[in-house]
Amino acid sequence: MTETLEAPASKAVPQAEYKTRRTFAIISHPDAGKTTLTEKLLLASGAIRMAGNVRARGEQRRTRSDWMEIEQKRGISVSSSVMTFERDGLTFNLLDTPGHSDFSEDTYRTLTAVDSAIMVIDVAKGIESQTLKLFEVCRLRDIPIITFVNKVDREGRDPLELLDEISDTLALDVTPAVWPLGMGVDFKGLIDLNAGRLINTDGSQGRAVPSDVEALSGDNQLMADPHCAHSIENLQLALSALPDFDVEAYRGGHMTPVFFGSALKTVGVPELLQAIGDWAPAPRPQPAEPEPVSPDDENVSGFVFKVQANMDKNHRDRVAFLRLCSGTFRRGMKLKNVRAGREISVTSPMFFFAQDRETADEAVAGDVIGIPNHGTLSVGDTLSEAKPVKVTGIPNFAPEIIRRVRLSDAMKAKQLAKALNDLAEEGVTQVYRPVIGADYIVGVVGPLQLDVLATRVENEYGVPIGFEPIGYDTARWVASDDAKALKDFLDRNRSTMGTDRQGAPVFFANSKWALERAAKNFPEIRFLATREMG
Numbered sequence: 068m069t070e071t072l073e074a075p076a077s078k079a080v081p082q083a084e085y086k087t088r089r090t091f092a093i094i095s096h097p098d099a100g101k102t103t104l105t106e107k108l109l110l111a112s113g114a115i116r117m118a119g120n121v122r123a124r125g126e127q128r129r130t131r132s133d134w135m136e137i138e139q140k141r142g143i144s145v146s147s148s149v150m151t152f153e154r155d156g157l158t159f160n161l162l163d164t165p166g167h168s169d170f171s172e173d174t175y176r177t178l179t180a181v182d183s184a185i186m187v188i189d190v191a192k193g194i195e196s197q198t199l200k201l202f203e204v205c206r207l208r209d210i211p212i213i214t215f216v217n218k219v220d221r222e223g224r225d226p227l228e229l230l231d232e233i234s235d236t237l238a239l240d241v242t243p244a245v246w247p248l249g250m251g252v253d254f255k256g257l258i259d260l261n262a263g264r265l266i267n268t269d270g271s272q273g274r275a276v277p278s279d280v281e282a283l284s285g286d287n288q289l290m291a292d293p294h295c296a297h298s299i300e301n302l303q304l305a306l307s308a309l310p311d312f313d314v315e316a317y318r319g320g321h322m323t324p325v326f327f328g329s330a331l332k333t334v335g336v337p338e339l340l341q342a343i344g345d346w347a348p349a350p351r352p353q354p355a356e357p358e359p360v361s362p363d364d365e366n367v368s369g370f371v372f373k374v375q376a377n378m379d380k381n382h383r384d385r386v387a388f389l390r391l392c393s394g395t396f397r398r399g400m401k402l403k404n405v406r407a408g409r410e411i412s413v414t415s416p417m418f419f420f421a422q423d424r425e426t427a428d429e430a431v432a433g434d435v436i437g438i439p440n441h442g443t444l445s446v447g448d449t450l451s452e453a454k455p456v457k458v459t460g461i462p463n464f465a466p467e468i469i470r471r472v473r474l475s476d477a478m479k480a481k482q483l484a485k486a487l488n489d490l491a492e493e494g495v496t497q498v499y500r501p502v503i504g505a506d507y508i509v510g511v512v513g514p515l516q517l518d519v520l521a522t523r524v525e526n527e528y529g530v531p532i533g534f535e536p537i538g539y540d541t542a543r544w545v546a547s548d549d550a551k552a553l554k555d556f557l558d559r560n561r562s563t564m565g566t567d568r569q570g571a572p573v574f575f576a577n578s579k580w581a582l583e584r585a586a587k588n589f590p591e592i593r594f595l596a597t598r599e600m601g
């Protein structure tokens with residue numbers, strides 16, 4: 068790689084420890100190869116010795132977290148996790164984004180805790196719906212994206228067509244970084260354009276080739292193979308039409324370098340890891356009030372982006388995942404929960420490695436520590452050593468599944484209220500009250516969240532509940548600079564309005580079309596798909 072970011076510290080000029088952190092996530096549509104790629108990244112880093120461990124670890128975790136019946140019944144992990152590994156003096160924190168039916172707000176919110184992402188695309192399918200949704204969340208924070216087009220060992224779509232699709236669908240500049248020579252049965256390897264070298268079909272490094280594409284077409288050995296010759300012609304077309312790689316454009320979230328490869332065959336994976344090390348940004352200033360938090364700030368601060376409940380049935384505890392934003396955290400430190408105004412002693416923080424958990428003695432910006440607690444920490448909370456900062460940019464996301472809560476035992480209304488409030492605080496669901504009527508309405512982004520909610524309300528609060536559809540499938544927070552216009556809107560739409568837990572007005576719609584119509588009819592009103600957590 069030619070462009071190097073934050074080279075590992077030299078002895079003469081020690082650099083801030085956090086600059087060695089790369090905190091990232093993988094976004095993809097189910098089946099694109101995220102799990103396989105995760106395994107191979109861990110393998111490439113030496114964090115695990117055998118592929119298959121991510122899955123094996125998943126199994127182990129499932130046995131451990133048997134507190135939740137549905138988790139076992141469905142054989143999937145409800146919650147995401149963190150994997151830390153080290154390579155070449157850098158520490159990589161890979162935050163897992165639950166993707167299949169366990170898609171939830173956690174998936175979205177994890178993206179608020181990373182500094183960059185890898186977008187995995189199936190070479191035969193291109194950009195799929197879930198990739199697009201997750202990309203939109205990345206865009207909210209201009210998170211830089213490296214694209215990995217996976218499965219080139221299989222027949223796939225024309226690389227030029229895929230580049231066009233990525234660029235058009237995501238409105239991003241694209242530029243190839245690693246190019247495939249043939250595909251499927253005709254796959255002949257890759258060209259690493261940065262290193263000016265071939266990558267063999269078994270993933271090993273091949274011979275050096277000219278990095279200048281004109282000179283490449285004079286490489287007789289390559290051009291003698293019709294598949295390679297065709298791929299090189301295509302590469303010439305791509306490079307003549309597309310901008311050169313610009314690391315600042317990438318870090319600003321405006322350009323994505325595109326790597327082709329095969330996670331399954333470990334072809335192009337080490338190059339991808341190298342690129343994250345070289346190009347992906349170290350922790351950056353975190354949006355916060357009264358002002359952004361710089362990772363150089365000595366005051367220790369961080370925010371909770373996820374709470375996993377009852378990992379251990381015997382203890383019925385919770386683990387809050389805290390992404391550090393500044394300072395050097397040390398075990399035993401007292402941190403103030405800015406929301407609750409209470410101080411907590413962080414005596415048993417955890418790090419999560421590929422196969423293990425370990426006590427976290429020291430952590431810096433970009434690191435994620437798990438803090439066991441009994442419900443004192445909620446998603447969105449800021450912890451700070453001394454300064455009263457409040458980290459922002461950890462939103463609630465507009466739900467896509469909306470249900471009325473059915474309570475069979477009316478005597479338990481009070482327990483239900485507490486259960487829903489607690490679980491909403493934890494980030495399991497969003498809870499609304501309709502303007503007309505008294506029932507609770509819940510909103511989630513993934514169907515499994517409803518099962519999790521019902522199971523936990525029954526198991527932990529002793530309240531059996533059911534859900535019924537109410538004809539809405541989306542919701543938007545509404546706001547306006549014009550108070551009169553807002554009041555007029557609320558008055559005229561009382562039957563389709565509710566309020567969230569903070570009392571903010573929410574508009575329910577039964578289709579995208581209804582939403583668009585409302586936006587057209589009430590141009591002074593903003594219909595918001597996210598809302599800052601209170």
Ligand code: G4P
Pocket residue numbers: 095096097098099100101102103104217218219220221328329330331332
């Ligand atoms: P996900 O986490 O994104 O859902 O995808 P996962 O890694 O589980 O991969 C989905 C399927 O695609 C798996 O096959 C996996 O082996 C396959 N796959 C992943 N990367 C590649 C690749 O580079 N090339 C090819 N040809 N296949 C790839 P499966 O049959 O569904 O599961 P399994 O039985 O292999 O585990």
